[in-house]
Amino acid sequence: MQAKRYLILAEEKSGDPHYGKTARGVVKYGTDPVVAIVDSTRAGETYRDIPIVATVDEGLRYAPTTALVGVATQGGRFPPAWRELLRICITGGLDVENGLHEFLTEDEELVALATRHGVALRDLRKPPPDLSVPTGENLEVAAHIVLTVGSDCAIGKMTVSLELDRAARGRGLASVFVPTGQTGIAIAGWGIAVDAVVADFIAGAAERLVVQGAARGGRLQWVEGQGSLSHPAYSGVTLGLMHGSAPHAFVLCHRAGSTEVEGYPGHPLPSLAELVELHERISLPARPARVVAVALNTRGLGDRDARASIAAAASETGLPADDPVRFGADRLLDAVLEHRSPQP
Amino acid sequence: MQAKRYLILAEEKSGDPHYGKTARGVVKYGTDPVVAIVDSTRAGETYRDIPIVATVDEGLRYAPTTALVGVATQGGRFPPAWRELLRICITGGLDVENGLHEFLTEDEELVALATRHGVALRDLRKPPPDLSVPTGENLEVAAHIVLTVGSDCAIGKMTVSLELDRAARGRGLASVFVPTGQTGIAIAGWGIAVDAVVADFIAGAAERLVVQGAARGGRLQWVEGQGSLSHPAYSGVTLGLMHGSAPHAFVLCHRAGSTEVEGYPGHPLPSLAELVELHERISLPARPARVVAVALNTRGLGDRDARASIAAAASETGLPADDPVRFGADRLLDAVLEHRSPQP
Numbered sequence: 001m002q003a004k005r006y007l008i009l010a011e012e013k014s015g016d017p018h019y020g021k022t023a024r025g026v027v028k029y030g031t032d033p034v035v036a037i038v039d040s041t042r043a044g045e046t047y048r049d050i051p052i053v054a055t056v057d058e059g060l061r062y063a064p065t066t067a068l069v070g071v072a073t074q075g076g077r078f079p080p081a082w083r084e085l086l087r088i089c090i091t092g093g094l095d096v097e098n099g100l101h102e103f104l105t106e107d108e109e110l111v112a113l114a115t116r117h118g119v120a121l122r123d124l125r126k127p128p129p130d131l132s133v134p135t136g137e138n139l140e141v142a143a144h145i146v147l148t149v150g151s152d153c154a155i156g157k158m159t160v161s162l163e164l165d166r167a168a169r170g171r172g173l174a175s176v177f178v179p180t181g182q183t184g185i186a187i188a189g190w191g192i193a194v195d196a197v198v199a200d201f202i203a204g205a206a207e208r209l210v211v212q213g214a215a216r217g218g219r220l221q222w223v224e225g226q227g228s229l230s231h232p233a234y235s236g237v238t239l240g241l242m243h244g245s246a247p248h249a250f251v252l253c254h255r256a257g258s259t260e261v262e263g264y265p266g267h268p269l270p271s272l273a274e275l276v277e278l279h280e281r282i283s284l285p286a287r288p289a290r291v292v293a294v295a296l297n298t299r300g301l302g303d304r305d306a307r308a309s310i311a312a313a314a315s316e317t318g319l320p321a322d323d324p325v326r327f328g329a330d331r332l333l334d335a336v337l338e339h340r341s342p343q344p
Numbered sequence: 345m346q347a348k349r350y351l352i353l354a355e356e357k358s359g360d361p362h363y364g365k366t367a368r369g370v371v372k373y374g375t376d377p378v379v380a381i382v383d384s385t386r387a388g389e390t391y392r393d394i395p396i397v398a399t400v401d402e403g404l405r406y407a408p409t410t411a412l413v414g415v416a417t418q419g420g421r422f423p424p425a426w427r428e429l430l431r432i433c434i435t436g437g438l439d440v441e442n443g444l445h446e447f448l449t450e451d452e453e454l455v456a457l458a459t460r461h462g463v464a465l466r467d468l469r470k471p472p473p474d475l476s477v478p479t480g481e482n483l484e485v486a487a488h489i490v491l492t493v494g495s496d497c498a499i500g501k502m503t504v505s506l507e508l509d510r511a512a513r514g515r516g517l518a519s520v521f522v523p524t525g526q527t528g529i530a531i532a533g534w535g536i537a538v539d540a541v542v543a544d545f546i547a548g549a550a551e552r553l554v555v556q557g558a559a560r561g562g563r564l565q566w567v568e569g570q571g572s573l574s575h576p577a578y579s580g581v582t583l584g585l586m587h588g589s590a591p592h593a594f595v596l597c598h599r600a601g602s603t604e605v606e607g608y609p610g611h612p613l614p615s616l617a618e619l620v621e622l623h624e625r626i627s628l629p630a631r632p633a634r635v636v637a638v639a640l641n642t643r644g645l646g647d648r649d650a651r652a653s654i655a656a657a658a659s660e661t662g663l664p665a666d667d668p669v670r671f672g673a674d675r676l677l678d679a680v681l682e683h684r685s686p687q688p
Contacts, residue, residue: 074476074477075476075477075548076476076544077476101542101544132418132419132420132421133418133419133577133578134576134577136576136608136610139610194543195542195543195544196542196543196544197542197543198445198539198540198541198542198543199538199539199540199541199542199543199546199580199581199584200420200445200539200540200577200578200581202543202580202581203576203577203578203579203580204577229583229626230626230628230629231587232478232480232547232587232588232628232630233477233478233544233547233548233587233588234477234544234547235547235583235584235586235587236543236546236547236580236581236582236583236584236585236587237543237544237546237580237584238580238583239573239579239580239582239583240543240579240580240581241580242579243575243576243577243579243580244576244577264480266480266483266630267628267629267630268629268630269629270629274625278625278626281618281622281625282573282574282622282626284574284576284611285574285611285612285613285614286576286610286611286612
């Protein structure tokens, strides 16, 4: 079997940390190489040494095997212009991986086209067909489970989980990153997008993930968080994931300086101190969990301001705080390990 | 068009307030008549003057037009024995309405059988195809919105909403019951089962319901609650519904004496006082809501004990408390109206 080489489709979004987060996450953390990125608005530039090209045809020169839909959209549907882009990929002989809520494998025209050209369509967000409610196995998993939570979407919860996992593996720990969203799945090659399952089965899906994480050898599991408890659209996914993954500890993620939910004007963020208390109080009564550290996203700040906001977050919450992307994950990892309960 | 006459399928469950709640809710509050209930374990008895029969064939003597799957199952799938029951209904010329997560309209064999016999299959939990995230319209609905919340599933949130709606209409108020689950939908003839939508769209579905409630003339809306904030399986649905329906007030429902989540041993219920605080703190920062009354389900208690537990709940929470099924909904309705904010 040919090794996978990604061509990432990120038209108009490759520079956008929010709507282009799939593209950026796979470039930075993915196991399979990305050979080019399609974004006509930035053609000629590079992103982390990867060429950005104007069209799929140009991208084909880099011998990709697989096109990855590298953008997120509000509501998870394809912008109409994308149809043509997908057709070109398929007729160009590329498999297509898609993380939107709109499934390619249920689109008759694209399925027929893919069959004709001998390529595969994969919907990363398509849930397994046999999900149900939790069985209680989540409370019996022989692992220390850490869930990233946060003040908003797209502020770095997945990144923090990935950085902590990398640091833990670097110390020789039996650590596993547990993917709960389309980008995490594209990065790690397994997982369930908990935001795409039937609402009643969010917790059941989350339980299955930590059980699978243990089967993959994870005695320390970093579960990718989703949404936020006070998000006007996605809070249900957040709470179902919190209860179903049954974490022992939370790492609270926040983007320094944010005061309002991104894309939802008029929706203020609770303070960090309020968020700490809220998460702890709403954690499963059968598995009470503490926030053990704050991961601050200081992107865009100078080093001095970054350090000042980290110090302020630590002082406000009384918890260890750091920006693991900027300054390394060791301090946060130490905080997690220090609070680790005795293992079964 | 022939008026609908229900034959309710409740095999082994017609006496069960939890797993038989659809049957019982439709009998008590539905607009269409129920002519018989199928439950071989109680054949010969009646439920609210409706005959309970052993088989579908016996039920057909009462000239039903529509069989309603009147049970809930954990995980929402059909017990294998039910297939034969459904086949008999279809070949007997009955339409079938189903509120489980497993959809009859996606079952090739039953669809073919229904076509052959000229009957319709309806899945009450099947979500509309065009759901998405909330738009913000929920905060602009010209209505006072009241959501029932609770300490557990199946303790009477829907019933409390229905009783309050009935009492409000009795006072001439422009009141609407807003159905969010399969039983509510079977009762009211509209609604979305928010537990069956794609997880990302729970809040979007809830928003759509209050917008529709306003279009139906509801200046006072009683939104049927789902699950509970501390439920190990269903809390995601609860929080998404809380944020998407953007209520002005909560009525907190509790079954007197319960201390553990039904069906989840080892999962304690928070106290009423904790639940009041938790709901208020996690309500949408852009629409902070208060718990304005406690609805206590005192089924199984004598009158004296019922009154004592109501008094204890009132004293613990400092809120008006009552059992609206047992003692009428007026006291709770008064509490809601007293706290109603000035209308736009």
